[in-house]
Amino acid sequence: MPSLLFEQGAAGRGSDFVRPSGSPQTFLNAADLRTDLPLPDLTELDVARHFTALSQRNFSVDTNFYPLGSCTMKYNPKVNEAVSGFAGFADLHPFAPDEGAQGALRLLWHMERTLSSLFGMDAFSLMPAAGAHGEITAMLMAKRYFTERGERDRVTCIVPDTAHGTNPASAAMVGYHVVSIPSTSRGRTDLSALRAKLDGSIAVCMMTNPNTLGLFEDDIIEMTRAVHEAGGLMYYDGANANAIVGLTRPGDMGFDLMHLNLHKTFSVPHGGGGPGSGPVGASAALSPYLPSPLAARDETSGAYFWDEERPKSIGAVRAFPAHFLAIVRAYAYIIVHGAAGLRENSRLAVLNANYVRAKVKDFLTVPYADHCRHEFVCSAEDLKKQTGVRALDLAKGLLDAGVHAPTMYWPHVVPECLMIEPTETENRHTLDAFVETLRALVTRAHEDPESVQQLPKHTPVRRVDEAHVGRQANKGIGLRWAPPEERA
Secondary structure, three states: OOOHHHHHHHHHHOOOEEOOOOOOOOOEEHHHOOOOOOOOOOOHHHHHHHHHHHHOOOOOOOOOOOOEOOOOOOOOOHHHHHHHOOHHHHOOOOOOOHHHOHHHHHHHHHHHHHHHHHHOOOEEEOOOOOHHHHHHHHHHHHHHHHHHOOOOOOOEEEEEOOOOOHHHHHHHHOOOEEEEEOEOOOOOEOHHHHHHOOOOOEEEEEEEOOOOOOOOOOOHHHHHHHHHHOOOEEEEEEOOHHHOOOOOOHHHHOOOEEEEOOOOOOOOOOHHHOOOOOOEEEOOOOHHHOOOOEEEEOOOOOOEEEEOOOOOOOOOOOOOOOOHHHHHHHHHHHHHHHHHHHHHHHHHHHHHHHHHHHHHOOOOEOOOOOOOOOOEEEEOHHHHHHHOOOHHHHHHHHHHOOOOOOEEOOOOOOOOEEEEOOOOOOOHHHHHHHHHHHHHHHHHHHHOHHHHHOOOOOOOEOOOOHHHHHHOHHHOOOOOEOOHHHHO
């Protein structure tokens, strides 16, 4: 018998809403119903090969080297994927009661405390969905902190020019006035320029350390002390934490707030590979303002539960407490490596970056003489002046060789910039092959610059007219697919 709901819907919405004969009950416009659905006559093998070929057009760290600066595109261990697929995790309903989610709550509780220990914070919230989400969460916490102290005149946020690009946006989104601090010739934040900006209006100083030049801020203790003396808070952008885990802690440097990118430092799939996760840590003075709820444990019974009794909390910053399976992957990574393994990973990340840096400086300009941390920047400015070949052209040439392009033209303080981060997961053979590929492109630029400017030749999409694509982005114009025979 047709349901009353269906009959009322059909009668009330007009005769064009029909129930197709023999089909399940539905509300569909007649114009949207297919009466003929021709299917291609293909074998299973044809279909399998088609979709496998499509998947191979995706650039993946599982298939190629991915030296993308400041993004830490390191290998994602498959054991993490296996753990995240455990039925008790993967099949858990987000509205499960606390007593039905004890394993998950226990994992979250341990993860919060593990991150607090690793980074010198009093507490962590795992709720933010990504790094920039963590930034704005921390800025909302800072605003609540100053509001409760009656210091509403603190409206300025300081952001060095070597910080991550989302920092100024996050500060501005919560209403702060953003002030930029320049770098010195050594690639560090100018301490004297910072001090000159410190007054009663300062709320937060957002810093990335190591900064986006890959350099550790060796005046960091003096900076945090100066900001604190002016009544401000220090915020640590943890996107570059792959250089410091187990070696130093932001809390020990004097930071009050911070975020991490589990999809960078802790090997969770990055970008199109899955959702991010941007936990926020806080000092003892700021932890009451962390998003609610937090995982908690009843010390009498040992049971775990969501603690929602947090009167100073800024509240929830998303619908559910976390990208849970991302946290499961990160926790698996932590317990597999342990404290010693995490420390060794950081050391290898620094070693690999300096190894590549020492080789690249033979044929590209490396503007800062100091040893880098996990990444470094080089410049193609001299190459451009001599040959007309730009950093963009080198990046396109690397794509043709099966290497993902490094970050280009960032930070802006280095002209024709390439920012390279090899991570700890690449072996020496891969690093040597990358350097020689880049060297060959530079040599070719001197010998035949026009040929380099026409690369790539062998990618599914050739070089695009970037200005044209920017203007026509919504129309899908500007890309040209090259068939396999043209790429041979």
